[in-house]
Amino acid sequence: MPVISAKRMQDRADSILRAAKTVFSEKGYEGSSIADIARAADVSDGLVYRYFRNKRDLLYHVLRVFYERILVDLERSVMAETTFEAQLRELIRRHLSVFVADTDLCRLFISEVRVASDYHGSAIQELNRAYTSVLIKIVDQAVAAGTVRGDINPRLLRDIIFGAIEHRAWRFVNSRGALDVEETTDELTALLTRGLLAPPARRRAGARAG
Amino acid sequence: MPVISAKRMQDRADSILRAAKTVFSEKGYEGSSIADIARAADVSDGLVYRYFRNKRDLLYHVLRVFYERILVDLERSVMAETTFEAQLRELIRRHLSVFVADTDLCRLFISEVRVASDYHGSAIQELNRAYTSVLIKIVDQAVAAGTVRGDINPRLLRDIIFGAIEHRAWRFVNSRGALDVEETTDELTALLTRGLLAPPARRRAGARAG
Amino acid sequence: MPVISAKRMQDRADSILRAAKTVFSEKGYEGSSIADIARAADVSDGLVYRYFRNKRDLLYHVLRVFYERILVDLERSVMAETTFEAQLRELIRRHLSVFVADTDLCRLFISEVRVASDYHGSAIQELNRAYTSVLIKIVDQAVAAGTVRGDINPRLLRDIIFGAIEHRAWRFVNSRGALDVEETTDELTALLTRGLLAPPARRRAGARAG
Amino acid sequence: MPVISAKRMQDRADSILRAAKTVFSEKGYEGSSIADIARAADVSDGLVYRYFRNKRDLLYHVLRVFYERILVDLERSVMAETTFEAQLRELIRRHLSVFVADTDLCRLFISEVRVASDYHGSAIQELNRAYTSVLIKIVDQAVAAGTVRGDINPRLLRDIIFGAIEHRAWRFVNSRGALDVEETTDELTALLTRGLLAPPARRRAGARAG
DNA sequence: AATGAATGAGGCTTCATTCAT
DNA sequence: GATGAATGAAGCCTCATTCAT
Numbered sequence A, B, C, D: 001m002p003v004i005s006a007k008r009m010q011d012r013a014d015s016i017l018r019a020a021k022t023v024f025s026e027k028g029y030e031g032s033s034i035a036d037i038a039r040a041a042d043v044s045d046g047l048v049y050r051y052f053r054n055k056r057d058l059l060y061h062v063l064r065v066f067y068e069r070i071l072v073d074l075e076r077s078v079m080a081e082t083t084f085e086a087q088l089r090e091l092i093r094r095h096l097s098v099f100v101a102d103t104d105l106c107r108l109f110i111s112e113v114r115v116a117s118d119y120h121g122s123a124i125q126e127l128n129r130a131y132t133s134v135l136i137k138i139v140d141q142a143v144a145a146g147t148v149r150g151d152i153n154p155r156l157l158r159d160i161i162f163g164a165i166e167h168r169a170w171r172f173v174n175s176r177g178a179l180d181v182e183e184t185t186d187e188l189t190a191l192l193t194r195g196l197l198a199p200p201a202r203r204r205a206g207a208r209a210g
Numbered sequence E: 001a002a003t004g005a006a007t008g009a010g011g012c013t014t015c016a017t018t019c020a021t
Numbered sequence F: 001g002a003t004g005a006a007t008g009a010a011g012c013c014t015c016a017t018t019c020a021t
Helices: A006-027 A034-041 A045-051 A055-071 A074-079 A084-101 A103-113 A123-144 A154-174 A181-194 A201-209 B006-027 B034-041 B045-051 B055-071 B074-079 B084-101 B103-113 B123-144 B154-174 B181-194 B201-209 C006-027 C034-041 C045-051 C055-071 C074-079 C084-101 C103-113 C123-145 C154-174 C181-194 C201-209 D006-027 D034-041 D045-051 D055-071 D074-079 D084-101 D103-113 D123-144 D154-174 D181-194 D201-209
Strands: none
Touching (some): A006 A045, A006 A055, A034 A045, A055 A123, A074 A084, A084 A123, A084 A154, A084 A181, A103 A154, A103 B103, A154 A181, A154 B154, A154 B181, A181 B154, B006 B034, B006 B103, B055 B074, B055 B103, B055 B123, B074 B084, B084 B103, B084 B123, B084 B154, B154 B181, C006 C034, C006 C045, C006 C103, C034 C045, C055 C103, C074 C084, C084 C103, C084 C123, C084 C154, C103 C154, C103 D103, C154 C181, C154 D154, D006 D034, D006 D045, D074 D123, D084 D123, D084 D154, D103 D154, D123 D154
């Protein structure tokens, strides 16, 4: 017989988690204090420790919830597309959207977790792996189908795409500018699929004549 | 007449800067204390404040020196190449090398500075801009020369390249694996120039016949 | 009509008391938390406060039970001996055995209670008095019988004996060595009854002659 | 060039040490906070940590100073006596005096340190050993000289004497009664040297005739 | 009667920064 | 110019105790 209902407890935990998400996002991990979070959750300092082992644990839960949210439907919606290019475009669009919608959490992840010594091999890394594995999968399929060149290293490609998006989104976000998700998606997809180089001269023959 | 010579002052400042670089690199910004740095520089705590406004200022100076170092010759050595692809390859190689050689400083930059609210518009950002502008320049030239497709957005390309390298290098660095600079340079250059997609079928016809 | 039977209440109290004994013994008073004890007793934190006023009260009850246990039969078994020396030996043996068997409780008593400001005049002190009074009694009888010198101060003797045993046992206990109860009993009894000094020379002369 | 004179620093350290001695003595180790001690020393909390590694270190320094003080001249003054009995008496007197004069420190030692897991093998234990070794020495000499019975175990005797005194003094101290050092010294010395038992009857015959 | 969630004070310790020397 | 002693504000976390359920 719990003293308060399970729902009430869940609410409390959620409330602390939400508060932590907000505070961490705004002030960074080191810059946030448990007292800040407790105050934001309208809860006593001590209660935070009933629901989370310590400050670090709280951070991980925040990021776990985040990852679980962005993972939902990712694979399904990407695989719903039929061509490699459409799949790639969908993945890029979704990932850009995450950055636009959850900039602060992305920053948190980048600046506090990926850097951390305990990241390698952690549950968070596992979620990250699950997230990026969707890309690996579509590239493998496309290589098998002959759509994508066989000398492509899927893991390098993964780093290119996620690194590029992260960088791109970050810049916009921090310069407080707006990122046009659709346009960026198109440009990035085009660049990746077709490459930088102009087509061979014979196809441009007409242009040369002009 | 200064009580100590200007040269001696410069030596002191350098010594503190060097110490700060080491300590920050090893322990991160929050993890380092002024006392740590002063001890490493064989100087009193108080003296640090004569040369640098505060801990944050010290960090910025460390990164400034770092940037100035990696900027040296960058433009010259890239422009020394004659084709766009060679220029791109050179830029990628150099940037990958920076990550490999100065992992800790890169981490410092990524986790402590780019995140900071005072980064936008700062002197550090200016250096970053100077660093990345080399890429913009070679792309603009290549577009003008018709080597690179005219619909390429040079700023997007910049984010792709630097984002990709950062991501790639970071992964290797944190998984304690070795990053093969030459191989990664080749793969990344190839991917960016030629794109992901396999050439049109008619070009493969010959191969198929073989 | 109580909601639970008196017996059940007693069981609960006993269970808490047993848990407290274990936990206090293992971790010391300050090192133990009510939560520790409640968990060990398989009971809620709050219930502890229904049976005991507070943490301190719990400690006193633990020690009370301890004292009551070691008091049982003490007087009877000591008085069953017929000579003073045998009575003294029995008392020493039993007290040494308590230290060996219940080291942790003894430590608890020494370090947490005897020191406490509320000890003087407390129920625990009363039990301690009852315990040590057995010694006073046999000494008084032996003095009356002429077996023990009349100038002996029984209270000083009491402190000597209990202090000596405590000291001796403590040393062994903390150095993780084994204390030989029988040997220590013999030596201590001999020393106390016969004193330190060698017999006068003239008595040794005869011995030497014999 | 120290910022403040060495003397000033020593004064600070002494002042903190004195404050710690007082506060620990009054409230026990666990009951004292660094803030209490800093306030008593009229110093900031942080300064305590410049002079002492941590709270425990502070406790050990307090006890070290104490031991060094009571060790001074102990051996010299005991060995100045010529007979075993006089030496023993001197040792007992001095030790009783320590308890009377420094009750609180004795309590501190007994309740906080001897109990501690880090006592065994510590510097404090070494000081304790030095202190008690004086007794071992005079007993060994007396045994060699034939004054003390050869079957006496000097280490057992040490525990008897120090245990007895500790117990005796403790009781008085805590009952706020006054301990008569001279009287207790005499009684304890007599008891230990001559033993409890009345002399054989034939020797009392003469006394009876007297 | 029993629970255990909730409180909130308080503990130890660190450290950026200042300023008397 | 240089020192490093001194400050004091936080920070994280624990836990005895209470009280709504």
